[in-house]
Amino acid sequence: MVNYNPKDWLTFIFKFHKSDTFRQLLPMMIVIGVYSATICYLEISYWKLSESSHVKNLTLMHTTVGFVLSLLLAYRTNTAYDRWWEGRKAWGSLVNNSRNLAIKLSAILSTDADRAFFRKAIPIYASILQKHLSNEESSKVLFEELNLQIDQHNHRPNQVAKSLFHKLNSLYKSEKISGHQLMVVNAELQSFTDVCGVCERIKNTPIPYSYSAFIKKFIFFYIMTLPFGFVFSLGYYVVPVVIFIFYVLASLELIAEEIEDPFGGDANDLPTKKIAENIKKQVEELL
Known part of the structure; x- marks a missing residue:
């Protein structure tokens, strides 16, 4: 995405950016x-056509x-x-819900091992979603520390979301979190899939x-x-x-x-990679 000063008229008029239609x-x-x-x-x-x-x-x-x-x-x-703009709002929602989930888990979880899982897994969802929308291959390096088995041929964001739910359910069964606490964080986890659905609808339904x-x-x-x-x-x-x-x-x-497709690599597309990196940085600070 192009960063610019909207008040700098001379730059707009006389500078030709690589994304300029000219x-x-x-x-x-x-x-x-x-x-x-x-x-x-x-x-x-x-032909010498006349005025008439x-x-x-x-x-x-x-x-x-x-x-x-x-x-x-x-x-x-x-x-x-x-x-x-709808795509940008969806990613804004992903940022907010990732923060909220990290804040709640930081208070709920008591062991470093459990915190470490979510400290890695929450940013991975954003990164996988970014690669999923831009049709990029996801590196196995992302999953080594979590031991996640991601099938590149199936829906990758769903696989990460599934792992997050399984981990929370495991914590509930082992009585590390209560049923009420599970319900408290459920809304944020569910919103991840909602955001993915919104982005896929935009990408897969062109004009x-x-x-x-x-x-x-x-x-x-x-x-x-x-x-x-x-x-x-x-x-x-x-x-x-x-x-x-x-x-x-x-x-x-x-x-x-x-x-109309804001998830590609064009100059005016959404900076989803940078947003995913910001999510990683902020979640690691919280957890």
Whole structure:
């Protein structure tokens, strides 16, 4: 995730970050510029269309359709941001519940061996969830001290959550914790699986293909027809104008594509690895 100062306008305007859409769209912008210049040449110098040509009236279509396109892009961007923010809230909940669980266990558990188990196991859940969502392989080093047998082909977060529940149940059976104490920590443990479910729903349910494909086609044909009508009023200045309009519209779609899955490795995705590391640090302090 990119860290920045929202008040530093000059940095935003003149600095091109690697995640900036300008870099990604530059090849297509060059193609659009060449295409627009070709249309200008054909209409002005080759076909020599007059001001009374019906082609000039194409601008009426763009005025009407442009409003519809702006509504679609606004909805697309808001939907993608809602998914990004819901993912951040889910991980925030994981942080809070990991802390609460560690605080309660620090008061309930009396032996160092039991504390050591949860001191390692609670952060491992966050780390495994991060790797699970980003489709990374989890290292066996994570489980050596706990002697956990994790099957890489099955649901990894569930296996860690199962081990946590089994350990608490074992403590209850050995009468190291009471039934009331078991109920006290049950809510936090259950929330781990709830957070995992929320994140999986976001990751495994992308924006419907037909909707995403329609917007891309809409933008493409809108841009491709822009030079025909605007040549009469702008001449060759239509080239930078069309390039700029394409940059704005396509950038909104690219931004929405990037943030709709907030658990990947893109620059604007959630810093889940850093959050997992913070959970590890704080749980170790508490236990």
